[in-house]
Amino acid sequence: MPGETEQAFFARIRGALAGRPRSTALPADTEVARVVRPDGDVVGLFIERAVQAGMQVHRVADQTAMVARIGELVEARKAVEILVPVEGIPSRDAVVAELQRRGVRLADPDDPDAAFRAEVGLTGVELAVAETASLSLISGGGRRRLASLAVPCHIAVVLVSQIVADLIDWAGRRPGDMPANEVLVSSHSKTADIEMVLVPGIHGPGTLHVVLVG
Amino acid sequence: MRVSLFVTCLTDLYFPEVAESVVRVLHRLGVKCDFPADQTCCGQPALNSGFIDEARAVAARMIRVFEGAGTVVTPSGSCCSIVREYFPHLTEHDPDLHARALALAERTFEFTEFLTKRLKVDLSAWDLPYPATATFHYSCHNRGIGMTVEDITSVLRYFRGLEYRPLVKLDQCCGFGGTFAVKYGDISGSMLADKIECIKATGADLLICNDGGCTLNIVGGLHRQGIDIRVRHIAEMLDEAMRNGDNARLMRGRGQAPVEGLPRRPAACACGHDRTAGGCS
Amino acid sequence: MSTAGHGAGVPDFKRQAAAAVADRRLQEIFDRATRQKDDGRRAILPELGDPLAVRNLAAQIKDHTLENLDRYLEQFIDQIRRRGGQVHFAADGPQARSVIVEIARGAGARLIVKSKSMVSEEIELNHDLEAAGFEVVETDLGEYILQLAGEKPSHIVTPVAHKNRQDVGRLFADKLGIPYTTDPPELTMVARRVLREKFRTADLGIIGANFAVAETGTVCIVTNEGNGRYCSSRPRVLVCLMGLEKLVPRMADLPVFLKLLGKSATGQRITCYTSLITGPKRPGDFDGPEEFHLVLMDNRRSAVLGSDYMQTLRCIRCGACLNACPVYRKIGGHAYEATYPGPIGKVITPLLNSLEVYEHLPQASSLCGACLDACPVRIDIPTHLIRLREELVRRGRSPLAFRLGFKGWRLGMSSRWLYRWGAMKARWFMWLVSRNGWCRWMPSTGGVWTRHRDLPVMPARPFRARWAALQKELESEDGGDAR
Numbered sequence: 001m002p003g004e005t006e007q008a009f010f011a012r013i014r015g016a017l018a019g020r021p022r023s024t025a026l027p028a029d030t031e032v033a034r035v036v037r038p039d040g041d042v043v044g045l046f047i048e049r050a051v052q053a054g055m056q057v058h059r060v061a062d063q064t065a066m067v068a069r070i071g072e073l074v075e076a077r078k079a080v081e082i083l084v085p086v087e088g089i090p091s092r093d094a095v096v097a098e099l100q101r102r103g104v105r106l107a108d109p110d111d112p113d114a115a116f117r118a119e120v121g122l123t124g125v126e127l128a129v130a131e132t133a134s135l136s137l138i139s140g141g142g143r144r145r146l147a148s149l150a151v152p153c154h155i156a157v158v159l160v161s162q163i164v165a166d167l168i169d170w171a172g173r174r175p176g177d178m179p180a181n182e183v184l185v186s187s188h189s190k191t192a193d194i195e196m197v198l199v200p201g202i203h204g205p206g207t208l209h210v211v212l213v214g
Numbered sequence: 215m216r217v218s219l220f221v222t223c224l225t226d227l228y229f230p231e232v233a234e235s236v237v238r239v240l241h242r243l244g245v246k247c248d249f250p251a252d253q254t255c256c257g258q259p260a261l262n263s264g265f266i267d268e269a270r271a272v273a274a275r276m277i278r279v280f281e282g283a284g285t286v287v288t289p290s291g292s293c294c295s296i297v298r299e300y301f302p303h304l305t306e307h308d309p310d311l312h313a314r315a316l317a318l319a320e321r322t323f324e325f326t327e328f329l330t331k332r333l334k335v336d337l338s339a340w341d342l343p344y345p346a347t348a349t350f351h352y353s354c355h356n357r358g359i360g361m362t363v364e365d366i367t368s369v370l371r372y373f374r375g376l377e378y379r380p381l382v383k384l385d386q387c388c389g390f391g392g393t394f395a396v397k398y399g400d401i402s403g404s405m406l407a408d409k410i411e412c413i414k415a416t417g418a419d420l421l422i423c424n425d426g427g428c429t430l431n432i433v434g435g436l437h438r439q440g441i442d443i444r445v446r447h448i449a450e451m452l453d454e455a456m457r458n459g460d461n462a463r464l465m466r467g468r469g470q471a472p473v474e475g476l477p478r479r480p481a482a483c484a485c486g487h488d489r490t491a492g493g494c495s
Numbered sequence: 496m497s498t499a500g501h502g503a504g505v506p507d508f509k510r511q512a513a514a515a516v517a518d519r520r521l522q523e524i525f526d527r528a529t530r531q532k533d534d535g536r537r538a539i540l541p542e543l544g545d546p547l548a549v550r551n552l553a554a555q556i557k558d559h560t561l562e563n564l565d566r567y568l569e570q571f572i573d574q575i576r577r578r579g580g581q582v583h584f585a586a587d588g589p590q591a592r593s594v595i596v597e598i599a600r601g602a603g604a605r606l607i608v609k610s611k612s613m614v615s616e617e618i619e620l621n622h623d624l625e626a627a628g629f630e631v632v633e634t635d636l637g638e639y640i641l642q643l644a645g646e647k648p649s650h651i652v653t654p655v656a657h658k659n660r661q662d663v664g665r666l667f668a669d670k671l672g673i674p675y676t677t678d679p680p681e682l683t684m685v686a687r688r689v690l691r692e693k694f695r696t697a698d699l700g701i702i703g704a705n706f707a708v709a710e711t712g713t714v715c716i717v718t719n720e721g722n723g724r725y726c727s728s729r730p731r732v733l734v735c736l737m738g739l740e741k742l743v744p745r746m747a748d749l750p751v752f753l754k755l756l757g758k759s760a761t762g763q764r765i766t767c768y769t770s771l772i773t774g775p776k777r778p779g780d781f782d783g784p785e786e787f788h789l790v791l792m793d794n795r796r797s798a799v800l801g802s803d804y805m806q807t808l809r810c811i812r813c814g815a816c817l818n819a820c821p822v823y824r825k826i827g828g829h830a831y832e833a834t835y836p837g838p839i840g841k842v843i844t845p846l847l848n849s850l851e852v853y854e855h856l857p858q859a860s861s862l863c864g865a866c867l868d869a870c871p872v873r874i875d876i877p878t879h880l881i882r883l884r885e886e887l888v889r890r891g892r893s894p895l896a897f898r899l900g901f902k903g904w905r906l907g908m909s910s911r912w913l914y915r916w917g918a919m920k921a922r923w924f925m926w927l928v929s930r931n932g933w934c935r936w937m938p939s940t941g942g943v944w945t946r947h948r949d950l951p952v953m954p955a956r957p958f959r960a961r962w963a964a965l966q967k968e969l970e971s972e973d974g975g976d977a978r
Contacts, residue, residue: 002593003790006572009584012793013565013739016801024558026744033549033751035542049764112782116695132753132765145728145782149721150691167750174746178711180578180776180783181728184769189721193637193653195660196528197679202636202687203694204721204768221958223908227918228951230958234965241969249962254908260901262862264884264893268905275909303878354863383530387821391861393897396943398509398859403947404516404825405861408526434948437933465972 036131036165043212046163049133050210053187054200059212063091066213070122070155071098073209077153079119083107087142088124090157090213095122115146120153121205127173128158131166132186135210139181148185154205156185160214218283219247220297220322222290223255224426229289232426235453236289236325242456242465243335247287252279256293261300263393273304277314285332286322289449290426294324295358325449326369326424327361337372337452341459344451345375346444349418351409351432352385353425366424369448373455379416383408390431406435413443421445508855511830521657525827528656533818535762536869542764543754553751554872557809560709560742561800567709567742568791574712578774580787588618591792595620595701595734596627598788602732604629604698608690610716610723611635612703613651613812614738614792617834617847620701632693634722636686643670649828651835652760652814657827690722700726700784702772704737705811706752710745713773714789717756717766727772733784735772739796740808752811755871759815795847804879807842809872816866816876822859831856838866842879850883854892857883896940915957922953 036045050057058073060066074082082104089095099106107114115121123143126136135156139145148154164170170184189204200206217240221233237247257272276297280286288294301315329335348370352363363385370378389395389405396402409432413421423429424447433445456465515521540546560567572582583598585591599607607629609615621642624631633642637654641647644666648654655663664677673685702723706715714735716723727733743749757763776783799808817823817837828836833844833853841856850857857880866876887893907917928934934950936942944950 002597003583003590004586006582006584009586009791009793010565010568012586012797013568013800016797017562017565018801020562020801022562024555024562026559027552027555030552030747030751032545032552033543033754035544035754053764110781113695116691134765134769139728139783140777140780143781145724149724149728150694167753168747171746171750174711178713178746178771178773180773180780182771182773183724184765184771185767186765186769187719187767189719189767191636191683191720193635193640193655194658194663194679194682196531196653197660199680199683202683202720202722203634203690203725223914226958227922227953230954230956230961233958234961237965238969238972241972249959251959251962252911254911254914257908260904261881262884263897263901264881264886264888265897265901266885266888268901271905272908299878300881354861354865357864357868385865386824387861387863387865389821389861391863394859394861396940398512398855399943399946400509400513400516401822401825401859402861404522405821406947408825430951431948434944434950437949437951438935438947 030168034166034168038165038169040165042130042163042165043160046128046130046133047212049130053133055133055187055208055210057210057212061214063094063213066157066211067091067094067098069211070095070157071102073155073211074099074104074120075102077120079104079153081105081107081118082120082122083109083114083118083144083147083151084122085109085142085144085147089122090124090159109142109144115144115150118151120155121147121149121151122155122157123148124157125162126182127162127164127170129165129167129170129184130163132184134167134170134184134186136170137183137185138179140179145181148183149204151205152201153207153209154185154188155209155211157211157213160212215245217245217247217285217287217328218280219249220253220256220280220286220288220293221249222288222293222426224430225289228430229426229447232289232447232449235447235449236287239449239452239456240287243329243333245333250279250283256296257304258293258296259392261296261304262391266304270304273301273315274311277301277305277311277318280318281314284321285328286318287325287328288322289325289424289447291324291353291359291361292355292425292427294322294327295355297322299358324359324361326366327359330365330369337369340372340456340464341461342373342452342455343375343459344373344455346420347377347379347418348420348422349379349381349413349416350384350422351381351388351413351428353423353428354385354387355425366448370422373451374459379418381416382412388428388431390427392427395431406431410435410439410441414441419443422448422451424448506832506853506855508830508832508859511832512826512859515826515830521827522825524657524659525824528650528653529818529824532653532761532814533869536759536815536818539758539762539764542758549751549755550871550873553755554809556743556748556751557872558806560744561740561805561808564739564742564800567744568739571707571709571712571742572791574710575774575787575789578712578787580712580774580789583788583790585790585792585794587792587794591618591736591790591794592620592623594790595736596623598732598734599624599627599629599699602699602786604732606693606697607631607699607701608634608693608697608726608730609638609701610703610718610726611638611654612701612736613834614703614736615701616648617794618792620736632690632697634690634693634726635718635720636683639686639690640666643667647829649836650814650817651812651837657829694722694725694729697730699732699734700730701734701736702726704735704741705756706743706749707737707741708744708746708749709742711773713746713771715749716770716772717753717768718770719767721768724768724770727770727784728782731784732786732788733772733775734788734790736790736792738792738794756811756813759869759871760813799843799846802846803882804842804846806874807839807846807879809874810839810843811872813871815869815871819865819869821861821863821865838876839874842876842883845883850886851890851892854887857887911959918953918957922955925950925952
């Protein structure tokens with residue numbers, strides 16, 4: 001068996017710590033790191049920072065308008081195929097109907113390679129963070145990790161009620177059980193590895209639309 | 215008010231005019247200096263090179279020499295930071311000496327720090343003519359004593375006729391680093407060359423530099439390249455300007471003849487106003 | 496341009512550094528690259544309100560965790576196992592490599608995709624995997640370029656800082672058979688196409704860890720490209736290789752580090768993707784790895800844990816110290832011939848390897864403190880460098896000239912008369928080799944100085960000889976006033 005036993009591994013660590021005082025306290029809270037307070041214009045800040053991060057933000061009044069806007073964005077993209085996961089999207093049935101009406105093919109969400117063919121991936125979010133314009137997406141059930149990763153264009157639906165102020169609030173709301181995967185998406189994919197020239201869409205989507213409802 | 219002057223070996227031996235200016239400026243601001251004559255060095259060269267026994271011995275001696283002193287003022291930020299940051303570390307093995315080291319650390323200040331943060335002197339009362347285009351090199355050890363670029367450059371606005379041009383990469387190390395300059399000469403030389411390029415690019419005729427090590431390094435480089443830029447410690451500038459300016463009532467005496475330093479400027483300031491009528495803003 | 500990597504024999508720092516400072520192109524590249532990131536950091540940090548307080552908070556969380564590392568590791572491991580993950584223990588690089596090779600064999604893997612991991616660089620993992628017959632593909636664009644070129648990274652965060660577009664164009668034409676182009680977007684899209692197919696068909700993904708949360712058994716990785724997400728989502732088997740110092744206690748602590756990391760590294764508010772991975776896929780999940788293997792590695796970190804250098808384990812590998820360092824800016828990353836270059840590398844490379852082998856690293860610093868100023872967790876690198884220098888002196892690694900020199904110096908500083916006498920002797924000697932008040936040449940150690948700059952001759956009278964006259968001058972300035 002390669003590697004060593006847990007006992008041997010810990011013996012070295014305990015040996016190193018033996019006799020050292022455990023004197024540094026764990027801070028009771030991290031509020032000194034708070035940047036955004038919940039009582040400000042959290043939605044306005046989210047939009048501002050999302051735009052700064054290169055997201056295209058489309059604010060709509062309600063879910064009916066949301067459906068129409070999604071349709072417009074997909075059509076403007078001239079997308080042939082879109083991946084719409086089974087779970088996590090508000091008014092999903094209406095969205096699906098609209099897309100079908102516009103002649104967009106819906107990829108089979110149970111096809112593992114669907115995200116590699118579709119031009120657009122549509123998701124909801126668990127919540128959004130104003131401080132960093134981060135969108136929290138989780139894995140599980142009817143959700144599809146690659147719907148926001150393998151496609152060139154990602155459309156994320158965010159309800160205004162889902163926006164929290166600060167990363168501290170995001171961490172504070174952790175469910176007791178973390179999903180197998182959660183990602184904070186804070187911009188489209190990019191790299192500047194070649195001569196510091198910024199290039200979007202290296203692995204993840206190069207285009208990120210946020211449809212903000214409410 | 216009285217302070218004790220910690221001149222530092224580099225300033226004592228290489229830039230005695232800087233120390234003289236420190237004493238004069240403090241004197242005019244109502245602070246009398248004494249000079250514990252037994253002082254030699256803070257131990258920085260040995261400490262930085264890892265010779266802790268030698269550094270300890272010299273540090274212990276300095277603590278003894280300054281035992282009876284009250285506030286200690288030094289023209290060198292690097293030596294000040296040794297006393298404040300490292301004397302406690304160097305004396306950890308001897309509780310009594312350690313306590314005295316902490317006490318000394320608490321009452322030791324670099325000159326500009328002393329002026330701005332302890333004395334909180336109001337320089338606007340003084341007429342401080344200093345016509346020149348100047349740039350400023352931020353010596354590294356200002357970090358260790360909590361002096362920011364703004365802390366130091368805020369003093370510059372009191373000099374009448376001084377045009378300040380910020381240095382690109384102004385807080386990038388000049389490459390001195392004590393024994394670093396003679397152990398890793400290529401790297402040090404490259405850092406110095408970079409600093410001098412940046413200085414030249416400002417077009418300034420004056421470099422303000424408040425540390426003996428940086429100054430020794432930079433003047434050496436400027437001279438090697440045949441570049442004619444004057445280098446001054448802010449204490450020297452204050453000293454000259456106080457004497458050249460209309461400050462008789464503040465200087466409590468007949469005052470001295472204006473100092474020969476920079477080329478004499480006419481009685482008008484840089485924009486053409488009659489200096490004797492109070493200068494211009 | 497130095498292309499030497501580490502592990503290629505005994506490091507020759509002085510020669511590497513000399514070659515680097517003579518290389519104009521390297522100078523331009525690293526000056527621009529480091530300043531852009533350093534300026535970005537300085538510009539964005541004030542968004543935190545009181546950046547110093549946040550950095551101190553982060554340092555405190557790390558110190559607390561390190562002091563209690565045994566307990567937090569126990570909690571972390573327990574949580575991973577509860578989620579169905581497996582935990583492996585590696586004392587050192589060779590063990591970590593064989594553990595991972597074994598996992599890959601057991602998984603029947605052919606193609607492995609890797610996301611950026613400094614720890615995997617540290618142990619040169621790819622070499623063993625390839626020798627065992629696996630195809631290993633680096634998926635971070637910079638690392639992919641390096642893999643094609645057979646080179647080592649020159650920066651912790653931006654690994655191909657030393658290459659320009661022509662270099663990459665030639666490389667891709669050569670290795671990938673595409674027509675020569677130097678257009679960065681075009682080159683990037685070529686890499687995207689190639690790597691996309693690798694992601695789609697890979698059997699095993701290897702990731703590192705930026706942070707690990709003890710409370711939940713979560714591993715956190717940050718990227719801008721999205722390759723980390725692919726590696727941790729698509730392949731059937733996921734391996735996370737982690738140094739034991741990456742832990743933070745609670746999810747609530749993670750934001751402090753996420754707020755500091757992107758800003759300190761590149762001046763970004765936050766990286767594009769922050770992935771939180773907690774074990775393999777759950778029952779009912781459509782996607783995600785079926786197997787999750789955490790490989791916990793020591794590799795001398797436990798020795799640092801018990802030492803005066805424990806503070807260096809706070810490091811979050813942001814690269815801010817590299818970007819701030821005037822020495823790194825001049826010599827680039829390869830000159831260090833170590834996995835971790837720059838200021839933090841100068842401390843941990845001797846500690847994780849050998850102080851004797853890397854004796855130049857702790858000494859090749861002017862102790863300017865820019866690194867401490869930049870560090871999001873306030874590691875006092877200058878003090879650690881001094882400690883390492885003390886250790887070198889204790890081990891007799893200091894040149895004789897310096898040992899004798901400092902003995903003489905100590906003697907000279909022990910009395911004001913010896914000091915004066917020594918200064919007079921030095922001045923006399925300078926005068927001897929000077930012309931018009933300047934020394935253009937000095938022998939021996941002094942010659943290193945004069946290679947790059949002149950040395951003015953000491954003034955005839957030091958300050959202390961002028962003190963009495965100065966006193967008189969001040970009295971007359973006062974007008975003999977007793978006030």
